[in-house]
Amino acid sequence: MTRDEAFLQFLLRMGDNTLILGHRVSEWCGHAPVLEEDIALANTALDLIGQTQMWLGLAGEVQGEGKSADDLAFLRDVWDFRNVLLVEVPNGDFGRTLMRQFLFDAWHSIMLGRLLKSSDERVAAIAEKASKEVAYHLERSGDTVVGLGDGTEESHKRMQEALDYLWPYVGEMFASDEVDAEMVAAGIAPDPTGLREEYDALVGKVLGEATLTIPDSRFAHKGGRDGRMHTEHLGHLLTEMQWLQRAYPGATW
Amino acid sequence: MTRATVEQVWEWLDAVPDPEIPVISVVDLGIVRDVAWEGDTLTVAVTPTYSGCPATSVISMDIETALRDHGIDKIKLETRISPAWTTDWLSEKGRAKLEEYGIAPPQPAGGPERCPHCGSTAVEKVSQFGSTPCKAHWRCTDCLEPFDYFKCI
Known part of the structure; x- marks a missing residue:
């Protein structure tokens, strides 16, 4: 694998994470329990889609085949996506959506913090922009997880169920492979394994405040970030997200 | 035809309103980072406020239209993401206009100083x-009016 091939994979991983989570979160638009939450979810989705434009825009540049961020988002199929499985799982109830958001935001904020020092100045610039937005995402998802976890009997039960369901998807964010090794060698990105300690401390603190119990098992579902095996859910999501470009190829407005 | 001076261009741009908050200009907002001539082409560097802000493309179009109206044909708009936009770049004039319009300007403390309607400091988040990515939703517990607070980033 050449350095550029690895760099492209890394950028697709970053951009596909924000794209797929952004789309998932946007599914809440008009359906959230209260207006303020609806707006908050839509704003979060908007930030994530904005970040996607930067990551996938750079991916297209590095790939050198003249593809735009839109081309990469709308014209690839399931096996080409490099997002972690966590972001493609269905929203479930509001609690599960916010728990997923928190588990992702915590990783995202730590990752972007390291990317600020990337040897590639384009990566560092995207991280600088995105990390300001993600600080707000994390503050909100963390507060909501505490509010609902340490809330009523019903909300506590649902948040614990959400955590039990999502925890096996956390490990994949810290998996390392030859792409990561190449990025570390180039000084472009950190080894994801090295982020785990900081993540566990942050997540442990918030979930503790939320009176929730982290499952013991470190078993991790994998296959998203290397594209080996996505869940069945991604195909359904893409069917909706890519529908217009597939029905009317090249349509613009 | 003589080329407009850079100062003149800044003045023209200061008359281009932000599409979401029309009381302030794109210059007040601090998103116009650089204006320079490269030969007969005018380059304008614009920094987006939030990466997904839908107003960004409208702003670029408005800037281009305004410059064309002033007779400039060759325009190059450049999107600059680093250094990232910060609310520190809002002009003093812009901050005052925001408050007058009913939007509390950003504060380093992370929350509004006072209610933009009645001036009370009894406010809550x-x-x-x-209503847009750059704003948070607050309310005054004295006059009971809700208001937007321009988030500090």
Whole structure:
């Protein structure tokens, strides 16, 4: 694998994470329990889609085949996506959506913090922009997880169920492979394994405040970030997200 | 035809309103980072406020239209993401206009100084997210009016 091939994979991983989570979160638009939450979810989705434009825009540049961020988002199929499985799982109830958001935001904020020092100045610039937005995402998802976890009997039960369901998807964010090794060698990105300690401390603190119990098992579902095996859910999501470009190829407005 | 001076261009751009908050200009907002001539081409560097802000493309179009109206044909708009936009770049004039319009200007403390309607300092946060990505939703517990707070980033 050449350095550029690895760099492209890394950028697709970053951009596909924000794209797929952004789309998932946007599914809440008009359906959230209260207006303020609806707006908050839509704003979060908007930030994530904005970040996607930067990551996938750079991916297209590095790939050198003249593809735009839109081309990469709308014209690839399931096996080409490099997002972690966590972001493609269905929203479930509001609690599960916010728990997923928190588990992702915590990783995202730590990752972007390291990317600020990337040897590639384009990566560092995207991280600088995105990390300001993600600080707000994390503050909100963390507060909501505490509010609902340490809330009523019903909300506590649902948040614990959400955590039990999502925890096996956390490990994949810290998996390392030859792409990561190449990025570390180039000084472009950190080894994801090295982020785990900081993540566990942050997540442990918030979930503790939320009176929730982290499952013991470190078993991790994998296959998203290397594209080996996505869940069945991604195909359904893409069917909706890519529908217009597939029905009317090249349509613009 | 003589080329407009850079100062003149800045003045023209200061008359281009922000599409979401029309009381302030794109210059007040601090998103116009650089204006320079490269031969007979005018380059304008614009920094987006939030990466997904839907107003960004409208702003670029408005800037281009305004410059064309002033007779400039060759325009190059450049999107610059680093250094990232910060609310520190809002002009003093812009901050005053925001408050007058009913939007509390950003404060380093992370929350509004006072209610932009009645001036009371008894305010509380409703939501970290408001009507646009750059604003949070607050309310005054004295006059009971809700208001937008321009988030500090």
